[in-house]
Amino acid sequence: MIERILPEEVVSSETFGDDPRARLLPQEERFVARAVHSRRREFTVARHCARRALARLGYDEVPVPQGESRQPVWPAGVVGSITHCTGYCAAAVTSSADVLTVGIDAESDAPLPTGVLDQVSTEEERRLLEQLPDGDNWDRLLFSAKESVYKAWFPLTGRWLGFTDAFVRFERGGRFRAELTVPPVELPAGTLTGFTGHFVTSAGLMATSVVVRPGDLRGRNRPNGKEPTRP
Structure with missing residues:
Protein backbone atom coordinates (compact mmCIF):
# COMPACT_ATOMS: atom_id res chain seq x y z
CA MET A 1 0.00 0.00 0.00
CA LEU A 100 15.77 16.07 2.23
CA THR A 101 13.08 14.44 4.34
CA VAL A 102 10.31 11.84 4.32
CA GLY A 103 7.15 11.59 6.42
CA ILE A 104 4.60 8.76 6.34
CA ASP A 105 1.55 7.98 8.43
CA ALA A 106 -1.06 5.19 8.46
CA GLU A 107 -4.43 5.12 10.19
CA SER A 108 -7.50 2.94 10.37
CA ASP A 109 -10.02 4.09 7.78
CA ALA A 110 -12.61 5.26 10.31
CA PRO A 111 -13.95 8.60 11.54
CA LEU A 112 -12.00 10.45 14.21
CA PRO A 113 -13.38 10.24 17.75
CA THR A 114 -15.88 12.97 18.61
CA GLY A 115 -14.23 16.30 19.28
CA VAL A 116 -10.79 15.45 17.87
CA LEU A 117 -11.31 17.19 14.52
CA ASP A 118 -11.90 20.53 16.25
CA GLN A 119 -8.58 20.12 18.06
CA VAL A 120 -6.47 19.35 14.99
CA SER A 121 -7.96 21.61 12.32
CA THR A 122 -8.97 25.17 11.59
CA GLU A 123 -12.49 26.34 10.82
CA GLU A 124 -11.53 26.86 7.16
CA GLU A 125 -10.13 23.32 6.89
CA ARG A 126 -13.36 21.90 8.32
CA ARG A 127 -15.36 23.95 5.82
CA LEU A 128 -13.32 22.52 2.95
CA LEU A 129 -13.79 18.98 4.25
CA GLU A 130 -17.55 19.44 4.08
CA GLN A 131 -17.26 20.15 0.35
CA LEU A 132 -15.46 16.88 -0.41
CA PRO A 133 -17.33 13.81 -1.74
CA ASP A 134 -19.19 11.65 0.74
CA GLY A 135 -18.04 8.15 1.51
CA ASP A 136 -14.51 8.86 2.72
CA ASN A 137 -13.31 9.61 6.24
CA TRP A 138 -11.79 12.95 5.33
CA ASP A 139 -11.44 13.97 8.97
CA ARG A 140 -9.12 11.05 9.69
CA LEU A 141 -7.30 11.63 6.42
CA LEU A 142 -6.68 15.25 7.44
CA PHE A 143 -5.24 14.06 10.76
CA SER A 144 -3.00 11.59 8.93
CA ALA A 145 -1.79 14.23 6.47
CA LYS A 146 -0.79 16.49 9.34
CA GLU A 147 1.05 13.61 11.00
CA SER A 148 3.05 13.06 7.80
CA VAL A 149 3.76 16.78 7.59
CA TYR A 150 5.11 16.82 11.14
CA LYS A 151 7.30 13.77 10.52
CA ALA A 152 8.78 15.51 7.46
CA TRP A 153 9.15 18.85 9.28
CA PHE A 154 10.91 17.70 12.44
CA PRO A 155 14.11 16.27 10.88
CA LEU A 156 14.59 19.54 8.97
CA THR A 157 14.02 21.88 11.89
CA GLY A 158 14.24 19.95 15.17
CA ARG A 159 11.18 21.91 16.29
CA TRP A 160 7.59 21.16 17.22
CA LEU A 161 4.86 21.92 14.67
CA GLY A 162 1.31 22.27 15.94
CA PHE A 163 -1.71 20.85 14.14
CA THR A 164 -2.84 24.32 13.07
CA ASP A 165 0.65 25.45 12.00
CA ALA A 166 0.06 23.94 8.55
CA PHE A 167 -3.09 24.44 6.46
CA VAL A 168 -4.01 21.28 4.53
CA ARG A 169 -6.06 21.26 1.36
CA PHE A 170 -6.89 18.03 -0.49
CA GLU A 171 -6.55 17.98 -4.27
CA ARG A 172 -7.51 15.64 -7.08
CA GLY A 173 -5.46 12.58 -7.87
CA GLY A 174 -4.74 11.57 -4.29
CA ARG A 175 -2.71 14.68 -3.50
CA PHE A 176 -2.75 17.30 -0.78
CA ARG A 177 -0.94 20.55 -0.14
CA ALA A 178 0.06 21.76 3.32
CA GLU A 179 0.99 25.44 3.56
CA LEU A 180 2.85 26.58 6.66
CA THR A 181 1.02 29.16 8.75
CA VAL A 182 4.20 29.80 10.73
CA PRO A 183 7.13 31.76 9.22
CA PRO A 184 8.96 30.01 6.35
CA VAL A 185 12.11 28.09 7.26
CA GLU A 186 15.43 28.93 5.64
CA LEU A 187 17.40 25.79 4.78
CA PRO A 188 20.71 25.39 2.91
CA ALA A 189 18.77 24.11 -0.10
CA GLY A 190 16.21 26.93 -0.10
CA THR A 191 13.12 28.22 1.71
CA LEU A 192 10.51 25.82 3.09
CA THR A 193 6.99 27.27 2.85
CA GLY A 194 4.94 24.09 2.78
CA PHE A 195 4.69 20.47 1.70
CA THR A 196 3.10 18.45 -1.07
CA GLY A 197 1.80 15.03 -0.12
CA HIS A 198 -0.12 12.01 -1.36
CA PHE A 199 -2.74 9.72 0.14
CA VAL A 200 -4.27 6.31 -0.47
CA THR A 201 -7.01 4.20 1.12
CA SER A 202 -7.13 0.41 0.91
CA ALA A 203 -8.62 -2.52 2.84
CA GLY A 204 -9.77 -0.56 5.86
CA LEU A 205 -6.58 1.50 6.09
CA MET A 206 -5.39 4.89 4.91
CA ALA A 207 -1.90 6.22 4.45
CA THR A 208 -0.33 9.58 3.68
CA SER A 209 3.17 10.60 2.63
CA VAL A 210 5.31 13.71 2.28
CA VAL A 211 8.62 13.69 0.40
CA VAL A 212 10.74 16.84 0.03
CA ARG A 213 13.51 16.96 -2.56
CA PRO A 214 16.06 19.80 -2.73
CA GLY A 215 14.42 21.13 -5.88
CA ASP A 216 11.05 21.44 -4.13
CA LEU A 217 12.21 24.42 -2.05
CA ARG A 218 11.77 28.03 -3.04
CA GLY A 219 14.94 29.78 -4.16
CA ARG A 220 16.77 26.59 -5.14
CA ASN A 221 19.96 27.42 -7.10
CA ARG A 222 19.22 31.14 -7.15
CA PRO A 223 21.67 33.70 -5.68
CA ASN A 224 20.44 34.81 -2.26
CA GLY A 225 17.25 32.84 -2.82
CA LYS A 226 15.88 35.57 -5.14
CA GLU A 227 13.67 35.05 -8.14
CA PRO A 228 15.40 35.86 -11.46
CA THR A 229 14.69 39.35 -12.78
CA ARG A 230 13.01 39.80 -16.14
CA PRO A 231 15.06 41.29 -18.99
Whole structure:
Protein backbone atom coordinates (compact mmCIF):
# COMPACT_ATOMS: atom_id res chain seq x y z
CA MET A 1 0.00 0.00 0.00
CA ILE A 2 2.58 2.56 1.09
CA GLU A 3 4.70 2.20 -2.06
CA ARG A 4 1.77 3.56 -4.09
CA ILE A 5 2.31 7.02 -2.62
CA LEU A 6 6.11 7.13 -2.63
CA PRO A 7 8.45 8.13 -5.49
CA GLU A 8 10.74 5.48 -6.94
CA GLU A 9 13.84 6.71 -5.11
CA VAL A 10 12.17 6.04 -1.74
CA VAL A 11 12.11 2.36 -0.78
CA SER A 12 9.66 0.91 1.71
CA SER A 13 8.59 -2.15 3.66
CA GLU A 14 5.24 -2.89 5.27
CA THR A 15 3.65 -5.53 7.47
CA PHE A 16 -0.03 -6.31 7.86
CA GLY A 17 -0.67 -7.71 11.32
CA ASP A 18 2.18 -9.16 13.38
CA ASP A 19 5.38 -10.71 12.08
CA PRO A 20 6.72 -13.53 14.27
CA ARG A 21 10.17 -13.06 12.74
CA ALA A 22 10.49 -9.54 14.09
CA ARG A 23 13.16 -9.09 16.75
CA LEU A 24 14.91 -6.12 18.32
CA LEU A 25 18.65 -5.57 18.19
CA PRO A 26 20.42 -5.05 21.53
CA GLN A 27 20.83 -1.31 20.83
CA GLU A 28 17.03 -0.96 20.55
CA GLU A 29 15.96 -2.96 23.60
CA ARG A 30 16.25 -0.16 26.15
CA PHE A 31 13.68 2.00 24.41
CA VAL A 32 10.86 -0.43 25.25
CA ALA A 33 12.36 -2.23 28.24
CA ARG A 34 9.49 -1.12 30.49
CA ALA A 35 6.76 -0.98 27.86
CA VAL A 36 3.62 -3.08 27.94
CA HIS A 37 3.57 -6.06 25.57
CA SER A 38 1.44 -4.35 22.89
CA ARG A 39 3.72 -1.30 22.74
CA ARG A 40 6.83 -3.47 22.72
CA ARG A 41 5.47 -5.61 19.89
CA GLU A 42 4.46 -2.54 17.89
CA PHE A 43 7.94 -1.09 18.27
CA THR A 44 9.57 -4.41 17.38
CA VAL A 45 7.62 -4.97 14.17
CA ALA A 46 8.18 -1.36 13.13
CA ARG A 47 11.97 -1.74 13.55
CA HIS A 48 11.82 -4.98 11.59
CA CYS A 49 10.09 -3.09 8.77
CA ALA A 50 12.74 -0.39 8.97
CA ARG A 51 15.57 -2.92 8.67
CA ARG A 52 13.94 -4.59 5.68
CA ALA A 53 13.67 -1.21 3.96
CA LEU A 54 17.27 -0.31 4.84
CA ALA A 55 18.44 -3.63 3.40
CA ARG A 56 17.16 -2.45 0.03
CA LEU A 57 19.61 0.47 0.33
CA GLY A 58 22.46 -1.89 1.17
CA TYR A 59 22.41 -1.61 4.98
CA ASP A 60 22.63 -4.96 6.73
CA GLU A 61 21.09 -5.42 10.20
CA VAL A 62 21.71 -1.89 11.44
CA PRO A 63 19.93 -0.67 14.60
CA VAL A 64 17.33 2.09 14.41
CA PRO A 65 17.38 3.66 17.89
CA GLN A 66 15.04 6.36 19.17
CA GLY A 67 15.90 10.03 19.57
CA GLU A 68 14.96 12.34 22.43
CA SER A 69 11.67 13.19 20.73
CA ARG A 70 10.96 9.50 20.01
CA GLN A 71 11.91 9.92 16.36
CA PRO A 72 13.78 7.10 14.57
CA VAL A 73 17.51 7.72 14.27
CA TRP A 74 18.70 6.56 10.86
CA PRO A 75 22.21 5.67 9.70
CA ALA A 76 24.29 8.56 8.38
CA GLY A 77 23.27 9.42 4.83
CA VAL A 78 19.71 8.09 5.22
CA VAL A 79 16.40 9.87 5.76
CA GLY A 80 13.20 8.01 6.50
CA SER A 81 9.99 7.61 8.46
CA ILE A 82 8.11 4.89 10.34
CA THR A 83 4.39 4.52 10.99
CA HIS A 84 2.17 1.99 12.72
CA CYS A 85 -1.49 1.61 13.55
CA THR A 86 -3.72 -1.31 14.49
CA GLY A 87 -2.87 -4.17 12.13
CA TYR A 88 -0.29 -2.35 10.03
CA CYS A 89 3.20 -0.85 10.11
CA ALA A 90 5.51 0.55 7.45
CA ALA A 91 8.87 2.20 6.98
CA ALA A 92 10.19 4.33 4.13
CA VAL A 93 13.84 5.28 3.60
CA THR A 94 16.10 6.83 1.00
CA SER A 95 19.46 8.51 0.53
CA SER A 96 19.82 12.02 1.92
CA ALA A 97 21.66 12.87 -1.30
CA ASP A 98 18.37 12.58 -3.19
CA VAL A 99 15.73 13.59 -0.65
CA LEU A 100 15.77 16.07 2.23
CA THR A 101 13.08 14.44 4.34
CA VAL A 102 10.31 11.84 4.32
CA GLY A 103 7.15 11.59 6.42
CA ILE A 104 4.60 8.76 6.34
CA ASP A 105 1.55 7.98 8.43
CA ALA A 106 -1.06 5.19 8.46
CA GLU A 107 -4.43 5.12 10.19
CA SER A 108 -7.50 2.94 10.37
CA ASP A 109 -10.02 4.09 7.78
CA ALA A 110 -12.61 5.26 10.31
CA PRO A 111 -13.95 8.60 11.54
CA LEU A 112 -12.00 10.45 14.21
CA PRO A 113 -13.38 10.24 17.75
CA THR A 114 -15.88 12.97 18.61
CA GLY A 115 -14.23 16.30 19.28
CA VAL A 116 -10.79 15.45 17.87
CA LEU A 117 -11.31 17.19 14.52
CA ASP A 118 -11.90 20.53 16.25
CA GLN A 119 -8.58 20.12 18.06
CA VAL A 120 -6.47 19.35 14.99
CA SER A 121 -7.96 21.61 12.32
CA THR A 122 -8.97 25.17 11.59
CA GLU A 123 -12.49 26.34 10.82
CA GLU A 124 -11.53 26.86 7.16
CA GLU A 125 -10.13 23.32 6.89
CA ARG A 126 -13.36 21.90 8.32
CA ARG A 127 -15.36 23.95 5.82
CA LEU A 128 -13.32 22.52 2.95
CA LEU A 129 -13.79 18.98 4.25
CA GLU A 130 -17.55 19.44 4.08
CA GLN A 131 -17.26 20.15 0.35
CA LEU A 132 -15.46 16.88 -0.41
CA PRO A 133 -17.33 13.81 -1.74
CA ASP A 134 -19.19 11.65 0.74
CA GLY A 135 -18.04 8.15 1.51
CA ASP A 136 -14.51 8.86 2.72
CA ASN A 137 -13.31 9.61 6.24
CA TRP A 138 -11.79 12.95 5.33
CA ASP A 139 -11.44 13.97 8.97
CA ARG A 140 -9.12 11.05 9.69
CA LEU A 141 -7.30 11.63 6.42
CA LEU A 142 -6.68 15.25 7.44
CA PHE A 143 -5.24 14.06 10.76
CA SER A 144 -3.00 11.59 8.93
CA ALA A 145 -1.79 14.23 6.47
CA LYS A 146 -0.79 16.49 9.34
CA GLU A 147 1.05 13.61 11.00
CA SER A 148 3.05 13.06 7.80
CA VAL A 149 3.76 16.78 7.59
CA TYR A 150 5.11 16.82 11.14
CA LYS A 151 7.30 13.77 10.52
CA ALA A 152 8.78 15.51 7.46
CA TRP A 153 9.15 18.85 9.28
CA PHE A 154 10.91 17.70 12.44
CA PRO A 155 14.11 16.27 10.88
CA LEU A 156 14.59 19.54 8.97
CA THR A 157 14.02 21.88 11.89
CA GLY A 158 14.24 19.95 15.17
CA ARG A 159 11.18 21.91 16.29
CA TRP A 160 7.59 21.16 17.22
CA LEU A 161 4.86 21.92 14.67
CA GLY A 162 1.31 22.27 15.94
CA PHE A 163 -1.71 20.85 14.14
CA THR A 164 -2.84 24.32 13.07
CA ASP A 165 0.65 25.45 12.00
CA ALA A 166 0.06 23.94 8.55
CA PHE A 167 -3.09 24.44 6.46
CA VAL A 168 -4.01 21.28 4.53
CA ARG A 169 -6.06 21.26 1.36
CA PHE A 170 -6.89 18.03 -0.49
CA GLU A 171 -6.55 17.98 -4.27
CA ARG A 172 -7.51 15.64 -7.08
CA GLY A 173 -5.46 12.58 -7.87
CA GLY A 174 -4.74 11.57 -4.29
CA ARG A 175 -2.71 14.68 -3.50
CA PHE A 176 -2.75 17.30 -0.78
CA ARG A 177 -0.94 20.55 -0.14
CA ALA A 178 0.06 21.76 3.32
CA GLU A 179 0.99 25.44 3.56
CA LEU A 180 2.85 26.58 6.66
CA THR A 181 1.02 29.16 8.75
CA VAL A 182 4.20 29.80 10.73
CA PRO A 183 7.13 31.76 9.22
CA PRO A 184 8.96 30.01 6.35
CA VAL A 185 12.11 28.09 7.26
CA GLU A 186 15.43 28.93 5.64
CA LEU A 187 17.40 25.79 4.78
CA PRO A 188 20.71 25.39 2.91
CA ALA A 189 18.77 24.11 -0.10
CA GLY A 190 16.21 26.93 -0.10
CA THR A 191 13.12 28.22 1.71
CA LEU A 192 10.51 25.82 3.09
CA THR A 193 6.99 27.27 2.85
CA GLY A 194 4.94 24.09 2.78
CA PHE A 195 4.69 20.47 1.70
CA THR A 196 3.10 18.45 -1.07
CA GLY A 197 1.80 15.03 -0.12
CA HIS A 198 -0.12 12.01 -1.36
CA PHE A 199 -2.74 9.72 0.14
CA VAL A 200 -4.27 6.31 -0.47
CA THR A 201 -7.01 4.20 1.12
CA SER A 202 -7.13 0.41 0.91
CA ALA A 203 -8.62 -2.52 2.84
CA GLY A 204 -9.77 -0.56 5.86
CA LEU A 205 -6.58 1.50 6.09
CA MET A 206 -5.39 4.89 4.91
CA ALA A 207 -1.90 6.22 4.45
CA THR A 208 -0.33 9.58 3.68
CA SER A 209 3.17 10.60 2.63
CA VAL A 210 5.31 13.71 2.28
CA VAL A 211 8.62 13.69 0.40
CA VAL A 212 10.74 16.84 0.03
CA ARG A 213 13.51 16.96 -2.56
CA PRO A 214 16.06 19.80 -2.73
CA GLY A 215 14.42 21.13 -5.88
CA ASP A 216 11.05 21.44 -4.13
CA LEU A 217 12.21 24.42 -2.05
CA ARG A 218 11.77 28.03 -3.04
CA GLY A 219 14.94 29.78 -4.16
CA ARG A 220 16.77 26.59 -5.14
CA ASN A 221 19.96 27.42 -7.10
CA ARG A 222 19.22 31.14 -7.15
CA PRO A 223 21.67 33.70 -5.68
CA ASN A 224 20.44 34.81 -2.26
CA GLY A 225 17.25 32.84 -2.82
CA LYS A 226 15.88 35.57 -5.14
CA GLU A 227 13.67 35.05 -8.14
CA PRO A 228 15.40 35.86 -11.46
CA THR A 229 14.69 39.35 -12.78
CA ARG A 230 13.01 39.80 -16.14
CA PRO A 231 15.06 41.29 -18.99
